[in-house]
Amino acid sequence: MASKKKSEGEKLYIVHGVQEDLRVKKKSCEDYRCAEVETDVVSNKKKTARVKLGHTDILVGVKAEMGTPKLEKPEKKKLEFFVDCSANATPEFEGRGGEELGSEIASTLNNVFSSEGTVDLKSLCINPREHCWVLYVDVLLLQCGGNLFDAISIAVKAALFNTRIPKVRVLEDEEGSKEIELSDDPYDCIRLNVDNVPCIVTLSKIGYRHVVDATLQEQACCLASLLISVTSKGTFTSMKKVGKGSLDPESIFEMMETAKKVGKSLHVALQKVLDEEESLGTSRQKVGFLG
């Protein structure tokens, strides 16, 4: 990720600050920067969500298409993720520069959503073994300001909350061939249950303590971090370690406890904002990108 080299003095200052629980923007080690969430920013068939966490800007769009399920899971079909690192974020992403980061993020998201029960996949099934809904989730990185994974997972949850899949009926005629009929009413649709959709919490080890929501400067001082995906009930769905430093098993346990606590409050805050946005309905003033 784009990171300018920092001077010794700056790194020392940040590390000592974290020891004393006073980070550069005066957050404690468990505070997130103020996040802005907005859904339905792009007027398209896609259901979109945009999240701004400090300087990090993510746009997620979800599209539902019909497809055939995998052979080994005849009643289910998983989500497909695609991540595009836009050159807007940093000149290093120009051309194919952002591909490596994009595929890393996509594989992490696949891991997070691979466990059973994250998304209610049975509701996506139309016809067992023949037809089902496939959800294509596209993530666009507009600006990198540290803590990408957390912001992306928040945006994915917000976009899935906003997704509406039209109701279909399967008609069978005499020869046995099946026809799929879409209902005429555009508002007749089913919504996904996002109660169990996990959010990623990134914990970075700086000095002897770990911090949540590291900025770019803090990331430059951190040798190892842990990406843990937590559901709203506090269950972990995946865990991944990044960075060239090593982590002690004791500190891993501590980080897991922090992740559980922080993850639960993250889900509560996000759900509150999404409910508030929905209750405003059409009277909400759309801010979008030019606000």
Place this chain on the structure above:
Amino acid sequence: MAAISMRLPVARKPVGPSAPRGGEKHLVAPGDTITTDTGYMRGHGTYVEDEKLIASVAGAVERVNKLICVRALKTRYNGEVGDIVVGRITEVQQKRWKVETNSRLDSVLLLSSMNLPGGELRRRSAEDELAMRDYLQEGDLISAEVQSIFSDGAVSLHTRSLKYGKLGQGVLVQVSPSLVKRQKTHFHDLPCGASVILGNNGFIWIYPTPEQKDEEAGGFTTSVEPVPLSDREVITRLRNCIVALATQQLMLFDTSILYCYEASLPHRIKDIIKPEVMEEIVLETRQRLLHLEG
């Protein structure tokens, strides 16, 4: 206790024009016609098309007798001799360092323009050239003064005084260069307990006030002692205040920063960067500054 605040975005309110002092400013956008009078000479930021003088950048029109130029509001740093800048070393080359100062080209710091430790004045030898990396490495921050400008616009720096040199522990804030007011001195020791260097290139360095005032080494050795917690809080609060002032497009100089700091004292440090609190603090600062002027 974890504190996570999420909110819905609100449209940015257009910042109302503050009381015009000395007449309205003529603001133009690229492509706007400034004048159709052919008697004027065109300066920076303008061009002539069909006998009309048209602006090529977005900014305020400045007229000096017969010369019209447009000074852009959001621009990279344009060096002028005598400016103080804070820069980051990007490359170590033969006999010079390349310094990033938020300008169009990397600035240059020649080995001969740099103070040697101990303050000696002698000709730089081959050993000095080989030991360049011991003085300044990639990523280091320095404070320097602009010595001259090359013909292509690149700036040549010097640290020929004991007050310039490598910077130690502290926090860097980057703002637009047009927000830093030109003053007699850019090194301020604020009474609230921290010191600040307002670089003309928009890099602002906040650091704890050093106790002893004599600089024996010219600032080459970074102190590794941890900064006390009280100083840290002051520095963090100052950093948030400067970010608030920059977001609200207020000019940055020692008085405005100090007033903003005092206005922010009733709030918690992490609340200063919230949009509502930011507006309130900056409004109070603006009023105090207007009161100071007239």
